[in-house]
Amino acid sequence: MLTIEHLTYLAQLAKLNTSSETLKKFNDEYKDILHDIEKLVQVETTNIPALYNPSTIMQDNKRNDIPIPTPNPREFLTNSPEANEKFFVVPRIV
Numbered sequence: 001m002l003t004i005e006h007l008t009y010l011a012q013l014a015k016l017n018t019s020s021e022t023l024k025k026f027n028d029e030y031k032d033i034l035h036d037i038e039k040l041v042q043v044e045t046t047n048i049p050a051l052y053n054p055s056t057i058m059q060d061n062k063r064n065d066i067p068i069p070t071p072n073p074r075e076f077l078t079n080s081p082e083a084n085e086k087f088f089v090v091p092r093i094v
Contacts, residue, residue: 002027004020004023004024004027007023007026007027007030
């Protein structure tokens with residue numbers, strides 16, 4: 001269990017200036033959090049299937065990927081100001 005002494009030590013490590021009232025408040029909050037976690041551990045989940053990826057729920061809202069033919073690379077080059085065989089020619093920067 002987390003004590004006020006532990007919190008004081010952690011505050012010193014983090015170089016935080018905390019009052020005793022603040023430490024007591026944090027200690028009470030941590031106790032509440034640990035109590036809630038203990039409740040969650042007691043929940044019966046043996047017959048509940050695991051959910052590995054929450055995004056699988058939303059997959060029905062996505063469209064299917066439909067492949068479309070891509071133009072010939074030479075068609076791209078015909079629209080460029082300058083080309084050299086299979087490449088775009090660009091000005092030298094350095």
